Amino acid sequence: MTLLGDIQISRCNSQVIWNNWVPSSVNILAGRLLHKRLPTKVNLEKRGIPLLTTTCSFCNRADENEDHLFRDRVFTNRILKEILVWWGLDASFVHNNHSILDWADILFLPGEKRKAFNGVIFSFLWLIWSLRNRKIFDNVHRGKEELIFSHLQALSFFWIKQRSRLPSFGLKWALWCTSPNESHDKKANKRSSPSDQSQLKINTNEMHQINSNEVLFMDGHENKND
Numbered sequence: 001m002t003l004l005g006d007i008q009i010s011r012c013n014s015q016v017i018w019n020n021w022v023p024s025s026v027n028i029l030a031g032r033l034l035h036k037r038l039p040t041k042v043n044l045e046k047r048g049i050p051l052l053t054t055t056c057s058f059c060n061r062a063d064e065n066e067d068h069l070f071r072d073r074v075f076t077n078r079i080l081k082e083i084l085v086w087w088g089l090d091a092s093f094v095h096n097n098h099s100i101l102d103w104a105d106i107l108f109l110p111g112e113k114r115k116a117f118n119g120v121i122f123s124f125l126w127l128i129w130s131l132r133n134r135k136i137f138d139n140v141h142r143g144k145e146e147l148i149f150s151h152l153q154a155l156s157f158f159w160i161k162q163r164s165r166l167p168s169f170g171l172k173w174a175l176w177c178t179s180p181n182e183s184h185d186k187k188a189n190k191r192s193s194p195s196d197q198s199q200l201k202i203n204t205n206e207m208h209q210i211n212s213n214e215v216l217f218m219d220g221h222e223n224k225n226d
């Protein structure tokens with residue numbers, strides 16, 4: 001078991017993971033993923049809920065299970081790789097059999113960086129699950145990959161910025177987008193430009209639409225028609 005700040009991870013005992021830099025509902029989503037209790041089509045079928053099909057609503061080629069949704073889909077796989085590039089992390093450490101919930105451990109991220117990176121991973125889970133629900137319940141396509149990645153950056157920034165509240169964690173938007181690994185460095189934060197605020201406003205405006213829908217998505221996750 002690793003205990004870092006108030007983030008606790010234990011794969012052996014299948015305990016998650018509470019990261020208070022992201023909302024409770026996001027932590028709950030991650031916990032359900034770890035325990036394979038998310039209402040994916042495959043899990044719903046296992047529970048005896050009759051479905052027309054268990055195939056993924058996006059590609060119609062593979063069963064909709066946790067691995068496919070959050071790792072193996074071409075789209076999600078690209079986003080995950082983009083996260084590693086964004087954080088300047090070596091992708092060669094990460095293998096397909098590693099849970100993305102373990103990435104921060106595998107990549108040896110220290111202290112606050114680990115917690116922030118996990119916050120990004122949790123935000124990623126939330127975003128992917130929201131897009132999945134949006135597709136199934138509202139038949140809305142996920143949109144462009146670049147836009148989704150920008151949403152991920154904005155969403156994770158917004159949550160972590162609001163919740164971390166540590167004196168040393170003066171998170172700046174410009175720095176977050178370019179060098180999140182440096183975001184904890186006070187000197188680096190002082191270099192970020194005054195236009196940060198206006199840029200953030202644009203991104204958070206885009207993000208609010210997703211956030212308001214996400215509440216509905218979470219409410220609908222137990223939908224028997226899934």
Ligand SMILES: [Zn+2]
Pocket residue numbers: 056057058059060061062068073
């Ligand atoms: Zn698919």
